[in-house]
Amino acid sequence: MCDSILFRRPRNRPAKAVGAALVPLVAAAIGGCAETGVPPPTIEAPRIALNEIMAANNATLADEDGDFDDWIELVNFGSSAIPLREIGLTDRSEADLLWIPNSDSLLAPGDYLLIWADGDDSGLHSDFKLKPSGEWVVLAWADGSGVIDSLRYPALGEDQAYARTPDATGPWAVSDQPTPGEPNQ
Numbered sequence: 001m002c003d004s005i006l007f008r009r010p011r012n013r014p015a016k017a018v019g020a021a022l023v024p025l026v027a028a029a030i031g032g033c034a035e036t037g038v039p040p041p042t043i044e045a046p047r048i049a050l051n052e053i054m055a056a057n058n059a060t061l062a063d064e065d066g067d068f069d070d071w072i073e074l075v076n077f078g079s080s081a082i083p084l085r086e087i088g089l090t091d092r093s094e095a096d097l098l099w100i101p102n103s104d105s106l107l108a109p110g111d112y113l114l115i116w117a118d119g120d121d122s123g124l125h126s127d128f129k130l131k132p133s134g135e136w137v138v139l140a141w142a143d144g145s146g147v148i149d150s151l152r153y154p155a156l157g158e159d160q161a162y163a164r165t166p167d168a169t170g171p172w173a174v175s176d177q178p179t180p181g182e183p184n185q
């Protein structure tokens with residue numbers, strides 16, 4: 001059963017919907033097959049996600065200039081390091097105007113990364129800010145190959161975070177306990 005999971009077309013579903021339907025099947029397949037004991041594949045696609053954001057930072061955390069700017073937290077929840085130049089962010093619903101980090105660093109597996117959303121457009125400071133009234137945040141591959149993750153956050157009060165729990169895959173919720181650069185609570 002498991003060996004054909006990637007190619008199985010769900011019943012009662014038209015062919016044109018199969019592409020979308022494959023996504024959860026692929027995700028299930030990455031975890032291996034509990035039925036037969038087949039281990040997961042050793043080569044895994046990079047896995048990075050939006051994990052937490054703050055859109056009205058008043059006193060939570062200052063950047064290297066002493067500014068209490070807004071921030072976006074990313075997490076690498078895969079098993080391979082991800083070059084920061086290979087990802088981009090935007091606050092538009094379409095990933096056509098990506099800001100790409102000016103950094104040669106890698107995000108190691110299990111690590112968190114803070115991007116300052118202050119409009120400075122340098123290093124790890126994006127060319128856009130976050131509106132407290134809520135808007136889109138989109139994470140995409142810098143080479144244009146697709147959106148990795150996205151969210152539309154609600155209006156947030158001062159020093160409130162919008163975070164997913166558990167990290168990387170959990171549902172999003174408003175939080176009064178921000179955890180920039182750390183696991184979400």
Ligand SMILES: [Ca+2]
Binds near residue numbers: 065
């Ligand atoms: Ca700043």
Ligand SMILES: [Ca+2]
Binds near residue numbers: 052163179
């Ligand atoms: Ca966090």
